[in-house]
Each structure stands twice: as C-alpha cells, then as structure tokens.
Amino acid sequence: LCGSRRNNNMASQGLTYDGCNFFRQRLILSTLSGKRVKIRHVRSKDDNPGLRDFEASFIRLLDKVTNGTRIEINQTGTVLFYQPGLLFGGTIEHECNVQRSVGYYLEALIMLAPFMKNPLRALLKGVTNDQKDPSVDLLKATAIPLMKKFGIDGDGLEIKITKRGMAPGGGGEVLFTCPVRRTIRPVQMTEPGKIKRIRGTAYSVRVSPQMANRIVDSARSILNQFIPDIYIYTDHMKGANSGKSPGFGLTLIAETLNGTFLSAEMVSNPQGQGETILPEDLGRKCAKILLEEVYRGGCVDSANQSLALLYMTLGQQDVSKTLLGPLSPYTIEFLRHIRDFFQIMFKIEVKKPNEEEMKGGNKVLMTCVGAGYTNISKTLK
Amino acid sequence: MEAKVQKKHQRKHSGRKAEKKSRKQNEQESDARKRNPRAFAVQSAVRMARTFHRTQDLKTKKHHIPLVDRTPLEPPPIVVVVVGPPKVGKSTLIRCLIKNFTRQKLSDIRGPVTIVSGKKRRITFIESGSDISSMIDLAKVADLALMLIDASFGFEMETFEFLNICQVHGFPRIMGVLTHLDSFKNNKVLSKTKKRLKHRFWTEVYQGAKLFYLSGMVYGEYQTQEVKNLGRFISVMKFRPLVWQTSHPYVLADRMEDLTDPETIRQDPKCDRTVSLYGYLRGTYMKNKSQVHIPGVGDFAVGDLSFLPDPCPLPETLKKRALNEKERLLYAPMAGVGGVVYDKDAVYIDMPGGHVKQQDNAGPTTELVQSLIGTHATLDSKMAASKVSLFSGTAALSQDDVEEDSMQQPTESHVWDPKTHRERRKAVFTGEEEEDDHDDDDDDEEEEEEEEDEEYNEEDENEVEIEKTDPPMKRLKLEQRKEMEETPAFADSDDELEKSEDDEEDEEERGTGNGDSGHCSEDNDDDYGSEEAESGTEDDDNKEISDMEEDVASGTNGQRSKASSGQEEEDEEEEDQSYSTAGSLRWKEGLAEKAAEVFLRQQRAAPNLRKLVYGTVVEEEEEEGEEDEEVGGLFRVSRPEKGKRRRADGLDCSRFEPDDSHDWEQEEMLASIRDCFVTGKWEGNTDAATLLKEDDEIYGDFEDLETGEVHKAPANNDDDDQAEGGSDLDHEDEEEPQVKVDDTEAQKNKRLEKKKRLKERFDAEYDDGDATYFDDLKEEMHKQAELNRAEFEDVDDETRVQYEGFRPGMYVRLEIPSLPCEFVTNFDPHYPIILGGLGGSEGNVGYLQMRLKKHRWHSKILKTRDPLILSLGWRRFQTIPMYHIEDHNGRHRLLKYTPEHMHCGASIWGPITPQGTGFLAVQSVSGTQANFRIAATGVVLDLDKSVTIVKKLKLIGYPCKIFKNTSFVQGMFNSVLEVAKFEGASVRTVSGIKGQIKKALRTPAGAFRATFEDRLLMSDIVFLRSWYPVTVPRLYNPVTSLLLPAGQKDTWTGMRTVGQLKHDLGIRNQPNQDSLYKPVVRQPRKFNKLHIPKELQKALPFKSKPKQTQPKARTPRDLQRPAVIREPHERKVAALLSALSTVYNHKKKASRVKQHTAHKEFLKQKDRAEEEKMRRLKDVKKKMYQLMGQKEKKKQKSSLKGASKD
DSSP states (O other), X not given: OOGGGGTTOOOOOOEEEESSTTHHHHHHHHHHHTOOEEEEOTTTTSSSXXXXXXXXXXXXXXXXXXXXXXXXXXXXXXXXXXXXXXXXXXXXXXXXXXTSOHHHHHHHHHHHGGGSSEEEEEEXXXXXXXXXXXOHHHHHHHHHHHHHHTTOOSTTOEEEEEEOOBTTTOOEEEEEEEOOOSSOOXXXXXXXXXXXXXXXXXXXXXXXXXXXXXXXXXXXXXXXXXXXXXXXXXXXXXXXXXXXXXXXEEEEEEEETTSOEEEEEXXXXXXTSSOOOOHHHHHHHHHHHHHHXXXXXXXXXXXXXXXXXXXXXXXXXXXXXXXXXXXOHHXXXXXXXXXXXXXXXXXEEEEOOOSSOOOOSOEEEEEEEOOOOOOTTSXXX | OOOOXXXXXXXXXXXXXXXXXXXXXXXXXXXXXXXXGGGGSOOOXXXXXXXXXXXXXXXXXXXXXXXXXXXXXXXXXXXXXXXXXXXXXXXXXXHHHHHHHHSOOOSSOOSOEEEEOSSSOEEEEEEOOSSHHHHHHHHHHOSEEEEEEETTTOOOHHHHHHHHHHHHTXXXXXXXXEEOGGGOOOHHHHHHHHHHHHHHHHHHSOTTOOEEEOOOEETTEEOHHHHHHHHHHHHXXXXXXXXXXXXXXXXXXXXXXXXXXXXXXXXXXXSOEEEEEEEEEESSOBOTTOEEEETTTEEXXXXXXXXXXXXXXXXXXXXXXXXXXXXXXXXXXXXXXXXXXXXXXXXXXXXXXXXXXXXSOOOHHHHHHHHHHHTOTXXXXXXXXXXXXXXXXXOOBOHHHHHHTTOOOEEEEEEEETTTTEEEEEEEEOOOHHHHHHHHHHHHTHHHXXXXXXXXXXXXXXXXXXXXXXXXXXXXXXXXXXXXXXSOTTTTSTHHHHHHHOHHHHHHHHHHHHHTHHHHHHHHHHHHHHHHHHHHHSOOOTXXXXXXXXXXXXXXXXHHHHHHSTTOOHHHHHXXXXXXXXXHHHHHHTOTTHHHHHHHHHHHHHHHHHHHHHOOOHHXXXXXXXXXXEETTTEEOOOOOOHHHHHHTOOOOOOOOOOTTOOTTSHHHHHTTGGGBTTSOOOTTTOHHHHHHHHHHHHOOEEOTTTOOEEOOOOOHHHHHHHHOHHHHHHHHHHTTTOHHHHHHHHHHHHHHHHHHHHHHHHHHHOOTTOOHHHHHHHHHHHHHHHHHHHXXXXXXXXXXXXXXXXXXXXXXXXXXXXXHHHHHTOOTTSOOEEEEOOTTTTSEEEEEEEEEEOTTSSSOOBTTOOEEEEETTEEEEEOOEEEEEOTTSOEEEOSBOOSSSEEEEEEEEEOOOTTOEEEEESOOSSOOSSOOEEEEEEEEEEESSOOEEEXXXXXXXXXXXXXXXXXXXXXXXXXXXXXHTXXXXXXXXXXXXXXXXEEOSSSTTOEEEEESSOOOTTOOXXXXXEEEOOOOOOEEEOOGGGSOTTOTTOOOOOOOHHHHHHHHTOOOOOOGGGSOOOOOOOOOOOOOOOOOHHHHHHSOGGGSOOOOSOOOOOOTTTSOOOOOOOHHHHHHHHHHHHHHHHHHHXXXXXXXXXXXXXXXHHHHHHHHHHHHHHHHHHHHHHHHHHHHHHHHHXXXXXXXXHHHO
C-alpha cells in the first residue's frame, strides 16, 4: 500500500539557515515553535571553523532547560541540527562561557522562561558585565518591568546579582527566577510618557571604590540639565563577591510616567585589552548614550525590542501594539525569523514627531496579531 | 309583580366622601412599600444577610470567564451533521431541507452541501456514514448534529456512540429527530414511544433537549410543514463556542482538484500528487505554510493557501424580509452543483451532467451557464459588445482590455472527471488552436460520452492537463506578482504605491525597472548585506535603516535617487557619496524639489520599512545556485568572501550601537529631546498650566469665610472657552452683541455645564457604580475585541491576510503537495475530508500522560500493551498505551489491565496535544460490531518527553549459610557487579524478617552477605522488592482509512493484538507447567515424638509429667518367681477359705446397705426436729419483738405527751 510509507509522517518540516549569526534567535524560536532547525556553514570559511565555545555553552544551556531535545553537531562543528524538545525549566545551574557575558545567555532565558513547564530558577555563573552584550544590571532594570507589562509578574520574577564578575576573568553569579504563564497578555504600548526620573548603578570591583563616585559625578553633570531627579547608586563589591578581574562601569535607567524604562550602559575595557578609560569619561559617555536612547525613544528600549516583539507574537490572537524607536539590525533579523517560524508579520508604521515637539527621532509603531500561542507544557491543575 | 326600578348610584364628585375616596385610591396606587412599611421592615438581619448572599451566589454562578470575542463579521456557514444508523432517513432529510431552503432538488448527496438559508446565515449540510471514523471526524467539526432515530426500532448503538464521541470532543448542539413514526398504527403506543424515547434522549443530552418528530412520508419526502419548522429551528439556533474548534483553524473540504502534472502521472501512476482542496475556513485564523492534519490521511504542510471569492455569498442588502430566488444559492461541487467554480488560475463552469440534468428546475446559476453554452458561437461578438465583470470584486472588462492583455476568449473543453463520475465543461482560454479543435470534437460527442466514458478516459486524461489560462484580472495580478518576485525586493519598493494610484506611470516605470532589474538586484543585495555586517561589528549610524533604503534607491535609477536621498542631513549624505557618487551629484541640482520629495518619502516610509524587513525572499535562492558549482565533482570553486557571508557569521549581539553622528555636546541636539522629560513642554490636554486653568474654572469661585473675601475665577471668557472647546466660543461671540438676556442665559448654561463636569469627575473618583472585577474584565475584553476589529478593517484582503492570516469565513484554497496517490485514486466524496490546522508544536510526537477510564458499556477490560485506536485532537491513530496508577507516594505503577470502574493513567507515544483535550479509544475501526465500540474515554493530563512508569520486580534468593543474624544468600544475582549495584538495599523474607544487603561474596558468583533483624532458617526465601522503569513503545500509526479503495474505507486494520494474532494464526500458548492442574496426592502426616528435657520433666507436676506408657521390660530369669503347685488338701482349704470369704463379703455388704439406709432415716428425723425447733424459736422471737415494739411505742408516746405537757 502506498499510503503506509507515510504512516509516521509528521509534517513538522525544518528550517535551514546558513552561518552562525543570529544563532540564539534561531534556536529560541525553534524551541518555542517546535520546528526543527538546521544551521549549516558555521564559520566554514574561517581558519578556525565551527561553533565557538560560547555557542556550545549556549546549546548546553538549552539542553538543560529542555527535555527531549536532540542536538547533532558534525565533526568540524560547521553543521548543527537542532530538534527542540519540551521546555522543562526547574532549577538549573550553568557555567557560562567567559567569551560572552551572562547577558548573552540571560536574554535567551528571559525569552523562554515564561513558557516552561516548571518555574525556572537558573543560577548563571560567568561574566556579568562586558562590552559586547547587555549586562545583567541592564536586563534587571529594563527587561523585568517589560515582562510585567505582558502579564508575567508575581513574586517569582527576579534577577539577582550575587557576585559580580568582569571580563575577562568572570566569576560572577546571577540568579534568575521566573514564573510560568499559560498565555501572554496583548499590550497596547503606544505612549511612552515623559521621563520622570533617572536611576542608575555605578559599580566597581577590584578597583578603588572612589571610581564609582567619580563616575556618578560626571554622569550627573550631563543629565542634570534635563531633570533633577537623578540618583545613581554606587555598588562596590568586595572579596568573594568581586569576581576575578578588575573593572568598573555604569548603567543608567530613565523611567517615564507610563512605566517605560530606557537604558544605557558602559563598561571599562577589560583588563589587559585596550587602553584604560577614565571613570569621568565613562560617566559622561554613558550619559550621552542615555540621551541617544532617549532620542530614539519608544516604549521599549533598544536592547529589549526583540523581547517585546516576541511576547507580542506569542500573545493571544489579539492585536498588540508597541511603539519602538528605530529598529536595530538585530530586531530586523528577529522580525524575519518570527515570520519564518510563526508566519507572523508585523504592520510597521513610521511615526514622525510633530515639528514643534522636541521628542527625538522617528518612532516605529509595530502592530501584530498574536499567534495564539499557549504554553502547552505547563501542567494544568 | 312590578320590578322596582332602582336608582343608579351617583358618585360623589366633591365633598368629604369624595375626598376620602380619592385619598384611599391614591394610597392604593402608591407604592406597596409606602402603604405597608411594616411588611417590608427588616425582621431579621441574619435572614436578610442570607437572602442577600443567596442572590449574590446565584448572580455569580451565571458568570463565565469573559473571553475576547473573536467571531468574524461574516461567519462561515454552520456545519450541520446528519447522523444516524443506516436506513433511518438521513439523505431524505437533507434533501428535504435543501428543497425547503433553496427550492432545488438534489438527488445524490455527496460531500458537503452549502446553502444560503437566510439573510445572515449559511448552512453546510453533511451526511455522516455509520462507520465510526466518519462519525468521529464529523463530530469534531459539527456545530449542530441532527441525530436521526428510527422510532419504530428505538435507539441504536450508533446514536449512543455518536453522543459519546460528542461528549469527548466538545459538545456541539444536538437535536434529535424521530423518523418512521408512520409505522405505528396505534396512537397510544405512538405517544408512549415518543415519551419514552424523549426521556431517554434527555438523560443523554440534557433535560429538555429538543426532539423533533417527523410523522410520515408523502411521496417519499417528509411533510413540508414539519421540514419547514425544522429548518426554522436550525436557522435561528445559537451555538456555543467549543474550545477545540475556536482554537484551531479547520476546513471541511467541499471540493478537490488534482493538480499533478499528467506527464508525471503517466510515467509513474503511483507518484505523489499535488492536490488543491477548497472550503470555508472555520475556527480561527490560519497562516500560510502551516501544518494541517487530514484525518484518515496524515499530516501535511500546506504548500500554498489563498482565498477565493465566496461561491455562496450572503445577500448584500439586508433590507428585505426574505431572500429572493437568486439569493437562495446552493453550492455542492462534490454533488455536481455549483455553477461557475473559480480557481486561482482557472474558471470551471459546471455542466449539470448525469442525473442533475434530469431535473427541470435547475438554479439560476445553472441557467446562466446553460445560456452561455447555448450561445457558444456568438460568444465572441457578445463579449466584444458588452462589458462583463466575470469575477466579483473586479472592474468590468471590455473586449479591448482583454485583448490588450493578450487574453483568449473562453471556450469550453469537456472534462470527464473520473473521480466524481461526471462530465464537466471547462472554460478554456484558446491558447492553442489544437486544443480548440479538440474541444469542438468533444462538443459533438457530448451525449455519447456518458455511455462510453470508458473509452474516452484516455483522451480525457490529456485534457485534464489544464492549460493554465487565467481569467483576465487574475492574470494581471499574477503578472504583477511575478514581477515583484523577479525584481529584487528593494528595486521596486518605491513604486508600490504608485502602482495602485496610477496605471500609466506604473507601466512606464515597470518598463524601465525591468530593464536593469537584474543588475541592480545584485548591487542592492551586496550593499544591503555589507551594511548589515558592518552594523553588527563596528559602530554604525543609527539611521541605518533609512540609509539602506537610500542606497537601494540611488543604485537603481536617477529618478528614484532624487526622490529618496532628499531629506537626509548633510553628514549622512557624505557617507552616501561613497556608495553612489553619480546619484548624489544629481540630487544636488534638484534642491528645489527636495521639500516636496521629503513629504512624499515620508508617506512612503511605511511600505519601505516593511520591504526592508520582509522583502528579502530572493536571497536564499541565489545562494543555493552558487554552491552547486563544483569542479570535477571534487573541488569547489572558492570565492572571495562577500558581505553576505560575513554577515552570516557575524557577531550575534542584540545591542544597538549608538549613532556617532549625534553630537550630544551641541545645544540643538540636547534641545531635540527636551520634551521627553517631565520638565519639558507638555501637550495641550495634559499640560499642567491648562489643567490648572480648568480647575480654576471649577473650583475658582469661593469665598474665604474668615475674612469674608470673595475670590472670583478669572473672568477671561476667551481663556475659559479655549479650555472647553472652540465651538462654544464661536457660538457665544455671535450671540453676545445681540441681547443682554442672552448673555445671562449663556452664563447660566456655562455654569450648568461646569457643574456637570464637576459631577462627572466626582463620580469617576468616588462612585464607580456596580462595577465589579468581573465587569472590568468584561469591559477590557470588549475593548480588545473592538480594537481587533478596527485595526485591519480598512486594509484590503491581500495585505490583511499577511498580517493576521486567513480569517474564518473566507473561502480558501489549500494546495497540498505530495499527497499519496491513493487519496486521489480512491477518492470517495461520501467520506468527509477535513483539514485540521495544527498549533505550534502539535505537529510533533512525544509522550503523553492521560487519564483514562474504560467505558462502562464496553464489555472487556483493556490490557496494557495491546494496541488501541485513539481519537485525539484532529487525529485518529493507533498506539500502544501503558496503563498505570499513582501510588500514594507519587510513583506510577504499571497495571496489567485497566481497572473495571475506576480511572487510571495511560501513557502513550503520540502527537503532542494540549492538556485538557479529551480523547476516546476504540479497539478497531473496521466493520460493524454488535456491541458498543467505544472502549475508553479520557483526557490528556500532561506532556512530557520522558515517562516515569515503573513495574514491580521481585528478585528472589535463598540462604546458603546462616550465622546468628547474618546470612549468606545466593541465587538472587549472577555476578559480583550486580550485587555491588544493590549494596545497602533492603531485603525481606517471606516470613517478614527485614534485612539489608551488605557485601558480595567471592564464591559462589552473585552470592552476598546480608544482615537480618533475626536469624533466618534455611527454609526461608529472601526477596528484594525493586521498581523497574518501563518504556512506552513508540508506535504512532495514523489511521489511513481515506486511502483505502472505495467501498473498503471502513475496513482499516492496523496492528493486531497478540491475542488476535494468535487467534488468527492458530497458535496456542504453551502453558506454564506449574499452572497446570494435577491430581492431589496427600501424604499422611508423620509427627515426631515430643521430647521434654529432663530438667523440665523434673520440674513438672506429676499430672503433666510424661507417663511410662511403654510396657515394663521382662523381668530377668533370676528374678522370676517359680510357679506354685498346691496339694489337694491345700486346694480344698483354699476353696473353703474362698467360699467363706465370699459369704463374709456378702454379709458385710448387706449389713452396710442396711446401716446406710438407717443412717439416712436418722438424718431425716434429725433435720425435721431441727426444723421444728427453729420454727418454734422464730415464733418466740416474733412475739418478743412484737412486745418490745409495743413497749417502745408506748414509751415514745408517753415521752411525747410528757413533753407537750411541759
């Protein structure tokens, strides 16, 4: 019988990609949508072909939070086949590779955590702040309030920095806990509101505690011309909590009346790489980055654009709207991937500010109808 | 006698009496509460509280969780499934209903029949066969089930089975219909039967479920009035949303076309087919390229999804009361009705062939078709003369238009459809002359064809090769689309809007665009790629997006470069020069146009951004082409890495680097974000100043009581009015000069308005009415629903579909590649084809944990590891369940059989399905069984990729050496290693002595030392209780019943159970020898002697001491006495002595008896005397006591007297 040969035909066909860019996006969306993915030609023309250690570490992390995942990597590491399993969650501990900061891993976990079977409690060890990725402080200050807007709240939602570790040594420790949700609420975030206060954290480890104070002063000097309500905490960690490498940095958060958080951050160069930066310069630069971020504007800051879009996609089959600043390249690629995995396209409208209003640059209004995603792995009681 | 004429009563109209009366009447009319306040007074607070609670309880009980209303504005036709056992009158009922609604007769009901039943409602009727597969499939898509019951017979199993299926898969509305009522001769029996059936039906569905009676047949049809009533019921019925149906898109296919290239079929008749299926989309939004499950076939990915004009549209105007004849449409392509059938790329005009031809009153659509056919010869001229809009929703076409587009006129070709066995006439657009000729031939043979269809099959198969000619407008669209695909996404990004606006311009531009499209596509791609690569690593400008657009535009042609590069600031333009020097030179000339262009570009920004994000489809294909270049099959051509490649391996980072071009030292930059802070300027309606002013208006007038000062609100009329609204102002300004009275009037009005506003504000703050949490939630949902409706309302369908997917209610065409050929060759329209959309990960397979209960009507219990056919979600599949039950400690213990009257767990390997989804199980879907077919029902509890079922395993060993509490045990394990694994495990003997495994022994292999809480015996058996994880067999076998040949579709058999296999093959189990019955042989029991230790014996009392039971040993000879032999004399003496002694003994005996009796007598006498003595004594005593008592009394009396005397 002809039909019998496709008896076990399950139609879940996979997607194929080339190159390792946007590696996390692909694996995350694959895990959420249940579609298998194949990534070929990973640095195949490179002198050192194949997956890097931090990517391998990321795959291992995914393996820890899922159940029944099938991962196949070829000999040279240039081809990766990923068949997602069920998001399981629970308590995990992961040694993040020091090539990338914990933010690299945490961003992915934040995207996955609400859709797990059990509430996630992840202890991530590694570099907490570096220059490549959004730091843990930044995610704590911006991603968590954003998640709350989508109905992911409750007492279980927290990012806690127990130890701070700077690049290149690492040695930091972050605890991320997140409750699970069955569905995500649609949002209408079209009005960012006016900035009412600016908060921030100036941190320093294994350097003089005075560094933090110097950063604070310089940052305030710039921001004070806009708003008086500025408070920048200084966070100097000592001894066991200070990780393995020296360094300092600043994270600035602008909070608006409508609960939008815009952020900027800057970290000193890692030990032994590049020239040393003065804390005053760092503070001033960081303040300017914040102003840039304010100029971009929107209801979601540029680092969390893709997170907001993902939650919109995974919402109920209702219209969600979010006003964003200019889309980052990462977000643009994320939108394409969303279309690949969920067949969802966003309506993208450019909003020009009024002539007389001085509210920064162009904004983009993103509108979509959610995919009607439900967290089917969450046990019903 | 004369009747007294009574005076008529005169009512008083005035005076006291009248007043009294009117007062009384007034009282009566007034509120009862007022009239009798006592009756309404609070009697008991407790009681009042209780009644209040009760009403509140009842109120909240009615609440449902509010859900967002996602029903489309134009809903799909409702699905009415007609079910029942065979020969109950299902087809007749459908025929009657169709006739009732559309005045048309349909002789053969095949597949779904869609009709327009009213101004707002369409109905799809479908008949269900009595095989369990059809019943299961249709229960999942039904909105209403008409259950036909043969009243002369009573309920049949099919009815109950269907009810059970419905219960599991969400309960659609169910209406019972009793038929064959005319077979009852006796009226009383009839009414009794009706009542009995009704009540039984109610217990199954719900109390008061509607049961219809179709009393009899007239000329083979049900009575018109009854059918009419039934139709009315159906067309006003409301439906409850079912969870599964509202969360999954689905299509009940009413048409099927095979699109496979005939050449491939000729080469390999068994090749996989590409099939397009048509139907109304129901449920929820469906996305293109999504997965569907076709029950009875399998899972498939939709190759292409598109929507078509509604073949059965609702009437456009809703003013009339009833539908006119033209609007009573009937659409049933599988049954050969439907008139013109549109496809994406072709138009089919259906001939009423075969049986349909016999009907006289064909519908209006068919008339149109026939008239078209009749005027075949003059069609060209007619077409030329008239503007015909062939397709709904398109502009009217004239002959010129058609020619311009190099379109051909439609002629016909006959297509014998071997699947549906009917003749079709297809509108063919004369592309090839040969085909045309062929068609003419066919026309002549039209009549013969019916008889000789066999012969023509071959020929017709060629004709099935559909010339892909398009309807004029469709084609135009297609062309455009193709073009868009050819040219790179960015190249024509700008003229997207212009196209729709202006046709001529469009034409020109297309011409130029096509000319250099190939070139610029590459350019753009590279530019785009390199841009992105840079953005990932280096610091890049934040205006990257717009830059990209710019590069694209400047690369393509001058005109566009002008348009796009207009409004950029200077610093950015400098960057641009590196990319496009020529273009940038040109734009500097046209500075005048700049401003205008800026505006235009702003307008176009949205589609551009969209193109930027989503318009990159072409990339991948190009890349594929590159890689195939190989030299000699061994070496690959190595190319220098391009931008794209670098991007592919770029740094994966979500950070958006800030723009270097913004210098935040400069004052104007700082000023540009000034308003983002609370310290900046506010909008008019939220500005603090305006708000304050508004407040002043309201609260402004007040008098300081202490000082007596009167504060007035600023009397600036203009300001006030600005806050309130301009219209008021104009109005007032006009009136002011007129009259002074008007002025006061206006002020009064203003005050009133102020007051109203004040009150509103107060209400909003303090008194939120009866708004509860529930109301708020409802309100929120309502708002969301409104937003959902409004968001894409004014967008055209083509784009709307991209954003939200295909919405329910659309008539869609699903193209499915690689369907098995049996689906087409064995197609039978009597079996429903359902395309059930699958959600997120529902296309994957995994382990499912379910709660299952054997159906109480199923005769046998179910065995673990016996294959079972499950209906879960859309699917029907065979799988191997493992039954288990949860122990008190959370362990899932494997069960061999399902419990009889209890739920148990079941784990299967099957498709991932959301939790809470119900399922049912049958043991076989083939044939009809006498008894109830549904074996079990249940619900999905949990999904997991691993299972935790365990099975109890007892390992048995025997002691080989016993010390005090330590024993050596052997026979439990085979090696030292095995023992090592179980070190420390607890063991137990059958007699209940607990112990622990300590260490392995060297010999014999597998023996170990164990300690116990007591000393073992050699006869003890030691066992170790362990739990062994069981794996669930990975069998997922979809029931492919639709692929079976016609007529055998309900004979699907899957994997057989071991029992069935053995039965079929005649294999009998070799029974375990120990289990066989053998004659019972009982050995007589032997008991050992009881041995009591000497010490104990000594201590025992004599009674308990063991007695010398054995005879004494023979006395030795020396101790034996010699026998005495008497002399005769001695003998005599002895005799005498014995005689004497005998006498003496007798005497003694006699005297003893005598003495005994005498003594007895004596004792009696003595007793009597004693008694006598006692009596006498008693008497004496009595007398004495009497005397004493009397004395005492007297004494007392005298003493009393004495005392009183004193």
